[in-house]
Amino acid sequence: xxxxxxxxxxxxxxxxxxxxxxxxxxxxxxxxxxxxxxxxxxxxxxxxxxxxxxxxxxxxxxxxxxxxxxxxxxxxxxxxxxxxxxxxxxxxxxxxxxxxxxxxxxxxxxxxxxxxxxxxxxxxxxxxxxxxxxxxxxxxxxxxxxxxxxxxxxxx
Numbered sequence: 091x092x093x094x095x096x097x098x099x100x101x102x103x104x105x106x107x108x109x110x111x112x113x114x115x116x117x118x119x120x121x122x123x124x125x126x127x128x129x130x131x132x133x134x135x136x137x138x139x140x141x142x143x144x145x146x147x148x149x150x151x152x153x154x155x156x157x158x159x160x161x162x163x164x165x166x167x168x169x170x171x172x173x174x175x176x177x178x179x180x181x182x183x184x185x186x187x188x189x190x191x192x193x194x195x196x197x198x199x200x201x202x203x204x205x206x207x208x209x210x211x212x213x214x215x216x217x218x219x220x221x222x223x224x225x226x227x228x229x230x231x232x233x234x235x236x237x238x239x240x241x242x243x244x245x246x
Contacts, residue, residue: 092118096130149176151238158229158245159190165226169195169214179215 096107107130109123120126140147156174164170172179174190195214221227231242
């Protein structure tokens, strides 16, 4: 019911949607509002939504693949740098011209906690907290395009 309401709100021109956290509502508990908001955000898959954020609609599948690359690899290490076509971490790295590159932060004893690195140049982005599943948390991909379904199958 909440997803239907979000779609109607979008259709009639609402600019925002607010969700409260609720652990004790038997009909519609919302213990993690972020998850509910992610579900709401999935109704915006049209060219107009992309234009609003000044992002190319034609690049959406390529951007999505880069998101998955960043997320899955970042979950496998303590810190990382990433250079892709659309995203670079840390932000002072130049965009990739060809292939994306991912580099794990090398372990140099003693490892310095992220909170103790204030004022130092940023070379690697920390990944905290990490999941317990190996090599990383499962990633589920929803798609209606043949290309993205093939990508999901190839990616496992």
